[in-house]
Amino acid sequence: MTLAGALDALAATLRFHKDLGVEALPLEGDYLAGPAHALRRQEANLQGCRQCRLCEARNTVVFGSGNPEADLVVIGEGPGADEDAQGLPFVGRAGQLLTKMLASVQLSRDEIYITNAVLCRPPGNRNPEPDELASCAPFLAEKLATIQPKVILSLGSVATQALLRTREPIGKLRGRVHPYGAGVLIPTFHPAFLLRNPGQEYKRMAWEDLKLAKREYDRRRR
Ligand code: SF4
Numbered sequence: 001m002t003l004a005g006a007l008d009a010l011a012a013t014l015r016f017h018k019d020l021g022v023e024a025l026p027l028e029g030d031y032l033a034g035p036a037h038a039l040r041r042q043e044a045n046l047q048g049c050r051q052c053r054l055c056e057a058r059n060t061v062v063f064g065s066g067n068p069e070a071d072l073v074v075i076g077e078g079p080g081a082d083e084d085a086q087g088l089p090f091v092g093r094a095g096q097l098l099t100k101m102l103a104s105v106q107l108s109r110d111e112i113y114i115t116n117a118v119l120c121r122p123p124g125n126r127n128p129e130p131d132e133l134a135s136c137a138p139f140l141a142e143k144l145a146t147i148q149p150k151v152i153l154s155l156g157s158v159a160t161q162a163l164l165r166t167r168e169p170i171g172k173l174r175g176r177v178h179p180y181g182a183g184v185l186i187p188t189f190h191p192a193f194l195l196r197n198p199g200q201e202y203k204r205m206a207w208e209d210l211k212l213a214k215r216e217y218d219r220r221r222r
Contacts, residue, residue: 035068052135054120064115084121097191105214150220156190
């Protein structure tokens with residue numbers, strides 16, 4: 001059956017129920033309930049996750065925050081101490097810089113969605129190991145399938161390399177648009193790196209990347 005035929009059949013079935021006086025149907029499922037409901041359900045399902053060793057030292061699974069129907073999703077590496085304590089992504093010093101970077105291209109955190117490649121804090125803020133990234137990857141994929149962003153802004157080498165499945169350094173990956181699913185991925189430096197390396201050249205490159213992401217966002221948003 002074609003999609004149009006299936007929709008006609010569904011409409012006829014719903015009309016049939018309405019004519020019988022049925023006012024509401026107990027329809028359930030993420031697809032029918034919409035992205036906000038689907039994300040809440042995914043977050044609830046992840047509470048207490050023990051699929052990798054990062055569960056051992058974490059306090060909170062930091063799922064993500066923002067607009068469930070965002071056309072732009074920002075993906076960092078993993079939660080730090082502040083994020084682990086508050087249960088929200090990018091709320092520490094790096095998060096404050098990220099907020100400023102986004103504002104510099106007229107993007108607010110309410111308009112977009114922010115998450116990380118791993119959802120539990122690596123001890124001592126070390127990089128997540130490949131097996132930890134692999135354990136958490138299905139949860140990120142599920143989230144992206146729900147939100148269906150047009151543009152992904154990936155922060156730093158760990159998240160970018162994991163998403164693009166490459167070992168190329170961030171310095172070579174940034175500054176261009178990578179096809180990603182039905183949209184595009186634009187890599188840039190992690191704000192924590194920019195805080196550690198306050199050289200003007202890195203800031204200028206990050207600014208160029210943000211302008212590129214904003215251009216793609218304006219061109220592709222729904
Ligand atoms: S990092 Fe991801 S896979 Fe590992 S325990 Fe946390 S939620 Fe589960």
